[in-house]
Amino acid sequence: MEKVFDSKPLLKKRKGVSKKVMPWLLLAPSIVFYLLFWLFPVIAGTYESFTDAEGHFTFMNYVYIFRDAEFGTAILNTALFVVISVLVQYVLAMILALILNMKFKFNKLLLFIVMIPMAITPTAVAIIWKTGLRETGWINSILTAMSISQDTIAWLEADGLSAILMLVSIDTWTVLPSTVIIILAGLQNLNNEFKEAGAIFGASKWQITKDIVIPILKPSIITSLLLRMIAAAQMWVLVVMVLGYNALPFMVERIAYYVEFVPNAPNAEKMAYAMSIIVAIIVFITSVIYYKVAKRNSVMEANDAE
Amino acid sequence: MQNKKKYAFLKKLTPLNVLIVLFMAMVVLSIIVPLLYFVTVAFSSVNEISQFPMKMFPSFNVEVQVTYISDPEDPNFTKYRVQVKEGDSFEPAFTSRNSLEIEEYFERYLSVRKSGDEFLEDFEVTKTQGTTVFKYAKDPWYNFKAFFNLTVNGVQSLVNSILVSLMTILISVSLGSCAGYAIARYKFKGREKVNMMLLIVRMFPIVAISLPMAILLIRFNLFDSLIGLAIIYSIPNIALTSWITSGIFSGINPELEEASCVFGASKVQTFFKITLPMTFPAIAASSMYAFSTAWNDTITALILTNRNSTLALAVYKAIGSGTSDIQFAAAGSIILILPALVFTFIMRKYINQMWGASAIK
Numbered sequence: 001m002e003k004v005f006d007s008k009p010l011l012k013k014r015k016g017v018s019k020k021v022m023p024w025l026l027l028a029p030s031i032v033f034y035l036l037f038w039l040f041p042v043i044a045g046t047y048e049s050f051t052d053a054e055g056h057f058t059f060m061n062y063v064y065i066f067r068d069a070e071f072g073t074a075i076l077n078t079a080l081f082v083v084i085s086v087l088v089q090y091v092l093a094m095i096l097a098l099i100l101n102m103k104f105k106f107n108k109l110l111l112f113i114v115m116i117p118m119a120i121t122p123t124a125v126a127i128i129w130k131t132g133l134r135e136t137g138w139i140n141s142i143l144t145a146m147s148i149s150q151d152t153i154a155w156l157e158a159d160g161l162s163a164i165l166m167l168v169s170i171d172t173w174t175v176l177p178s179t180v181i182i183i184l185a186g187l188q189n190l191n192n193e194f195k196e197a198g199a200i201f202g203a204s205k206w207q208i209t210k211d212i213v214i215p216i217l218k219p220s221i222i223t224s225l226l227l228r229m230i231a232a233a234q235m236w237v238l239v240v241m242v243l244g245y246n247a248l249p250f251m252v253e254r255i256a257y258y259v260e261f262v263p264n265a266p267n268a269e270k271m272a273y274a275m276s277i278i279v280a281i282i283v284f285i286t287s288v289i290y291y292k293v294a295k296r297n298s299v300m301e302a303n304d305a306e
Numbered sequence: 307m308q309n310k311k312k313y314a315f316l317k318k319l320t321p322l323n324v325l326i327v328l329f330m331a332m333v334v335l336s337i338i339v340p341l342l343y344f345v346t347v348a349f350s351s352v353n354e355i356s357q358f359p360m361k362m363f364p365s366f367n368v369e370v371q372v373t374y375i376s377d378p379e380d381p382n383f384t385k386y387r388v389q390v391k392e393g394d395s396f397e398p399a400f401t402s403r404n405s406l407e408i409e410e411y412f413e414r415y416l417s418v419r420k421s422g423d424e425f426l427e428d429f430e431v432t433k434t435q436g437t438t439v440f441k442y443a444k445d446p447w448y449n450f451k452a453f454f455n456l457t458v459n460g461v462q463s464l465v466n467s468i469l470v471s472l473m474t475i476l477i478s479v480s481l482g483s484c485a486g487y488a489i490a491r492y493k494f495k496g497r498e499k500v501n502m503m504l505l506i507v508r509m510f511p512i513v514a515i516s517l518p519m520a521i522l523l524i525r526f527n528l529f530d531s532l533i534g535l536a537i538i539y540s541i542p543n544i545a546l547t548s549w550i551t552s553g554i555f556s557g558i559n560p561e562l563e564e565a566s567c568v569f570g571a572s573k574v575q576t577f578f579k580i581t582l583p584m585t586f587p588a589i590a591a592s593s594m595y596a597f598s599t600a601w602n603d604t605i606t607a608l609i610l611t612n613r614n615s616t617l618a619l620a621v622y623k624a625i626g627s628g629t630s631d632i633q634f635a636a637a638g639s640i641i642l643i644l645p646a647l648v649f650t651f652i653m654r655k656y657i658n659q660m661w662g663a664s665a666i667k
Contacts, residue, residue, distance in 0.1 A: 019492060026488035027500065030481045030544055037519070037537050038507055044518035096333065099326055113334050116341065119650035121602045123621045124639035128344040130625075131632055138343040141359035152358075173336070181654070227508070234511045237604060241625065255513045256605055269517070276514025283509045 042280075049273035053266035061274035064267070065254075074249035075282070077164060081250065082232045085168045085175070086225065092172065093179035098209065100180070101187045111184075118177035126241030129170045130156075133242065156243060163248050167238055175228070182224045186217040222294045226287060233283050251279045348449055348636040351417035353399075355633050357392050366446055368416045371396040371439050374432040386429050390416065391439075417448035449637035456634060457620045459613060464641065466532055467601060467617040473536035474543065474600040475593045481540070482547025482592060483585070489548060490555035504545040515541060516606040523610065530612045538610070539600040547592035554588035555581075590656035594649065601646055617642050 052058040065071055100111055120128070132139040133155035140152040158166055194216070198208040236252040245253070245261050258272035342362055347355065349364035369391040377383035385403045388411075389396035399415070402408055405422030412418040412425065420442065432438050445451075454460035485504075489497060516538055520529065528534040558581065566576040582589075600616075607619040615623070621642055625635035 020494060023488035023492035023494045023497075026484040030485040030548065033477075033481055033540070033544065034503075034507060037522075038510070038515065038541055041515045041518040041522060042510060044521060045514060048518060095329070099330060110330060110334065113337055115651070115654060116337060116647070119643065119647040121618055121621075121639065121642050121646060123602075123604060123618050124344075124643050127347075127621075127625065127632065127636050127639050128340050131343065131347045131636065132340060136356070136358040136360070138340075138360045138362075142339070144359050173340070230509055234513075236513075237622075241622070252511055252513060255511065259513070259517070259605075259609060272517060273514075276511060276517065280510045280514060283511070284506065287505070287509055 045273050046277055048270060049277050051270065053270070061267070061270045062278075065271055065274055065278065070246070070249040070254065074251050074254050077249060078233055078235075078251045080161070080164050081168060081171075081235065082229055084164070085171050085232050086229055088168060089172050089175055089179050089228070090221070090225065093176055093183055094214075096176070096180045097183040097187055100184055114180055115177050117174050118181075120174060122174070122237045123241065125170065125174050126238050129173075129238075130242050133166070159248065163243065167235075167242070167248075170238055170242070171232070171235065179224070179228070182220060183217060186220050187213065226290060226294075229290065230283060230287060233286070234279075251275075251282070255279065344636060345640070347633050348640045349444075349446060350633050351415060351444060351448070352633070353390055353392075353415045366444050367441050368418060368444055369396075369439055369441050370399070370416075371437060372429050372432050373437045374429070375401070376433075384433075386432065412442070416442070417444045418442045419445045419448070449633045450641070452631075453624060453634045453638040453641075456631075457615075457624055457638070459615060460620060463615045463617045463620040466614055467642075468645070470532050470535050470539070470616060471597045471600040473533060474539040475596045477536060477540040478543035478547050478596045479589055479592055482544040483551045483589060485544065485548035486551030486553075486588075487555050490552040491560070504548055507545045508542050512538065512542065512603070513605050513609075516609045520610055529610065530614050532614060534610055535603075535607060535616070536600065538606050539596070539603060543592070543596040543599055546595055547589075550592050551585060551588045554585050558584050587656040590653050594653040594656075597649055598646065601642075 049061055050057055050059070052060060096114065100107065100114070117125075131137050134140075135152045135154055135156075137155075139155065140149075143149045144152070155166065194212050195208050198212050203211070234252045236250055236256050239248055239250050239253050240256060245257050249257075255272050255275045258268045258275060262268040339362075343360065346361060346364040349366070351368070353368075354361065354365070371389040371391070373387040373389075375385040375387055385401055386408075387401045388399045388408075390399045391397075400407075400411055402411070405426050407422070408425045409420070409422030412420065428440060457463065485500075488494075489500060519534075519538060523529040523531070523534045528537075562584075563576050563580055566580050567573065571579065602618055603616070604618050604622045607616045608622070611619070617638070621635055621638040624638055625632060
């Protein structure tokens with residue numbers, strides 16, 4: 001007990017576990033879990049994707065998918081959806097967060113209202129908008145009541161880009177709150193001294209936002225953006241429940257389609273496996289590229305600042 | 307001084323302020339209006355749901371206009387013509403003398419539960435009084451009851467959803483926070499690799515895991531079981547929890563823990579008395595994400611269950627990709643939303659703290 005003040009070895013020695021082993025002991029449950037319930041299914045799935053209905057080795061599952069005319073459309077639609085939705089959501093969220101960060105009377109109430117869609121389950125969101133987008137739905141009801149349009153609009157028959165934009169709007173409706181919260185939390189924790197310093201040096205409000213607030217928020221935005229992109233790339237419930245299967249192909253919608261819609265063809269399940277692998281690879285490559293670019297930009301900006 | 311400053315922003319009528327107020331009004335409307343209509347749909351009868359334009363607010367009464375039709379040639383002939391109020395006018399609905407027929411129409415299309423004989427008794431007055439308007443109270447829970455009657459194991463699916471969510475929270479928070487602690491507190495070989503792996507795990511679509519997982523679960527006799535579902539839902543959430551908690555753990559000064567040890571607390575005591583309370587926001591936020599994965603999922607439940615469905619799946623199945631009976635599905639969704647709403651608002655402030663902390667870092 002002589003070395004009371006050298007507390008680091010004390011922490012370590014208490015249980016007699018060395019510093020090298022301890023982290024792995026703590027990680028062990030997660031690692032075992034992932035080996036068993038993640039790696040095993042992934043390997044099994046990859047294996048399945050290369051077999052035919054009789055269990056023989058084949059590339060045909062992939063060939064069928066690549067030949068499918070819907071495949072290219074699904075990739076394109078997903079890419080458009082991810083890019084547009086993430087852009088729209090982050091710009092809107094940024095504006096909303098900046099407004100909510102100002103001190104005014106109904107600030108708290110507004111935040112509360114903005115939060116609500118966050119708690120609404122995707123299936124429920126799909127139902128809300130499906131009741132709206134039907135020809136006799138509430139969107140057309142409002143438009144007629146406000147006499148904006150005389151004829152009812154067949155929203156659900158939209159296709160191509162307009163259908164994607166429709167889904168982006170619905171997705172934005174649900175996702176915006178969580179994005180606003182992330183940015184707002186960053187803003188509220190932002191040290192006011194930075195802003196005051198900027199103001200003293202004569203920076204305008206816009207300059208303070210652009211040159212001080214946004215760069216400080218950047219790390220948390222980069223990470224949350226990546227998680228958002230991964231989630232957006234896997235969107236499927238909305239499109240299936242609002243527009244139905246096959247109306248507007250998306251990557252994960254294809255998997256669900258193979259699983260649920262054509263369940264009795266033995267080939268369909270194998271194709272679902274193959275499609276899963278393809279989706280995982282695409283998402284992985286995109287994430288890595290995004291991460292590298294985002295990191296490099298941060299480094300470059302840091303260098304510019306110097 | 308401070309107070310004056312606080313509200314100064316709204317008092318000045320600059321173009322920017324007007325723009326901001328208009329923007330916020332738009333945002334609030336676009337959130338509230340869909341929800342209002344949604345609640346209305348959940349309380350609508352078949353008759354109301356087919357009306358256009360739709361009503362924005364739910365109604366709990368229905369007005370019908372009944373006319374007595376007699377045939378002078380045949381004294382035994384009596385019939386009632388029933389018209390239902392839609393907007394400002396009464397639209398023809400049906401003509402009948404049969405108490406069962408009347409009862410069925412009122413229940414099926416107007417959500418009014420009453421025996422047919424009572425209707426006939428009410429309608430007697432029209433013989434002397436001529437056309438009369440009656441007002442009946444709708445059964446407000448009609449669609450909710452119908453949802454649970456139509457779905458197989460409706461109530462059980464609600465219980466299942468709650469249990470699966472709790473199990474998911476338990477698994478992902480206990481495993482994930484241990485991993486998060488290891489990553490934050492120890493510098494060890496392969497730390498970066500572990501971090502990277504945790505991100506990769508999230509990239510694999512959960513559907514893709516669910517399919518081969520079925521094989522594994524059948525082997526372990528866990529197919530169609532709640533724990534099987536909870537295991538899958540934990541996959542992305544263990545990674546997320548460890549990521550969230552490691553951020554918080556590295557923000558806590560280790561000297562605090564050391565001080566506690568110096569004062570004679572064991573490592574376990576230190577963890578529960580010092581470290582855990584400080585990480586509570588991170589754990590609360592992680593549980594919220596775990597909860598929403600388990601509560602919201604449909605596709606995994608679709609693949610991995612037969613009879614043990616979850617509530618979200620029940621709602622999905624009630625409508626699928628079709629349009630019929632959307633009011634029952636809407637009623638089911640309301641039940642699906644309520645617990646999530648409560649949970650989200652309890653946990654909200656902790657997410658706030660968490661993202662704030664990671665922004666500072």
